[in-house]
Amino acid sequence: MAFHEVRFPGDISRSARGGPERRTQIVELASGDEERNASWANSRRRYDVAYGIRRTDDLAAVVAFFEARNGRLHGFRFKDWADFKSCLPSQVPGATDQVIGTGDGSTTQFQLVKRYTSGAQSWTRTITKPVAGTVTIALNGTAQASGWSATTSTGLVTFGTAPGAVIAVTAGFAFDVPVRFDTDAIDVTLDLERLGSITSIPLLEIRR
Structure with missing residues (x-):
C-alpha cells in the first residue's frame, strides 16, 4: 500500500x-x-x-x-x-500557535503537533500532513523566515542549526x-x- x-x-x-x-x-x-x-x-x-x-x-x-x-x-x-488549523477556526495560523519542542543545542528535528486543552487536561495530536506553504516557525516568540524547512509528507520541521538550550520552538500551520x-x-x-x-x-x- x-x-x-x-x-x-x-x-x-x-x-x-x-x-x-x-x-x-x-x-x-x-x-x-x-x-x-x-x-x-x-x-x-x-x-x-x-x-x-x-x-x-x-x-x-x-x-x-x-x-x-x-x-x-x-x-x-x-x-x-x-x-484544520493550529489555531481556533476563526483565527489565522501564527508562528506561536503550538509549542512543538524546546531546544537543547543538538536536536535539529521537531514534529508538528496540536494540543487540545480543557481545564487541567490536554491531549497532544501528532500532525503529519501540514499544507504546503502554511507552516511558520518562531523561536522564543520571534518568527523565523529562514534556517528551517518543513516536510509536508511527515510534519517534521528541520533546522540547519539546532536551537539553543531552553529556546521554545513554536509553529503555526494548516493541515490535512x-x-x-x-x-x-x-x-x-x-x-x-x-x-x-x-x-x-x-x-x-x-x-x-
Whole structure:
C-alpha cells in the first residue's frame, strides 16, 4: 500500500460528517459502579462524505477518486473543515500557535503537533500532513523566515542549526488528515433525472 499526497475534493468534504472517535472499555460491577479503561491512547477520526454529494458530477468525482486509490488500498489527504488549523477556526495560523519542542543545542528535528486543552487536561495530536506553504516557525516568540524547512509528507520541521538550550520552538500551520476509504464498494441508486440515494461513503483516519 502507499499514501497518495493528493487531497480529497474540498467542495465535497465541506459537507461531510464525522469527527474523532475513541475506544473505551466499560465494565459494570455488581454494585452498579463502573470501571473504565481507555483501549486507545489516541483518538481516530471517521468521516462520511456521502453527505457532500449534491450532483451527479460530484458523484463522478468521488468515483474517480475512489478508483484511483484502489478502494481501501491507498491513503490520501482529507480536509476536516471543523479542525484544520493550529489555531481556533476563526483565527489565522501564527508562528506561536503550538509549542512543538524546546531546544537543547543538538536536536535539529521537531514534529508538528496540536494540543487540545480543557481545564487541567490536554491531549497532544501528532500532525503529519501540514499544507504546503502554511507552516511558520518562531523561536522564543520571534518568527523565523529562514534556517528551517518543513516536510509536508511527515510534519517534521528541520533546522540547519539546532536551537539553543531552553529556546521554545513554536509553529503555526494548516493541515490535512491522512485517511483511506473504509469500504471497497460505493453503493449508489440513480434515477433518470438526478442523483438518487447514497447509503454511505466512509473514510477512516490512518494511524501509523
